[in-house]
Amino acid sequence: MTLKEVIASSLVIALGLILIIHFALFWIYGGVFIYESNKIILALETLMSIGIIGFGFERLISIYSRKTSKVETRKQTGAEKHERRQSTQPLLQEQ
Secondary structure, three states, X not given: OOHHHHHHHHHHHHHHHHHHHHHHHHHHHOOOOOOOOOHHHXXXXXXXXXXXXXXXXXXXXXXXXXXXXXXXXXXXXXXXXXXXXXXXXXXXXXX
16 A cells, blocks of 8 residues: 555545534534634645545546556557457468
8 A cells, every 4th residue: 555545545534524423413412513713733634625535536537547548558458459369360271
């Protein structure tokens, strides 16, 4: 696992925990008024939220590019098989 994957997984876990606590408070109190007086913690939470969004988009793009490269590889392999078939057919016809 790379450092990027560890950070992305940690951020996703943190987001899940935050959402569980958030919705638990909704169930208990019917609503939540969120106030953060510490600007450092607020800045860290904001950066984590931006990081989660960034890692999400990066993963979507990388998965999409991997899938498209696999499709191109399959197409090339299919074309190579077709070329091989055509190159062996004249030999078979001569015999």
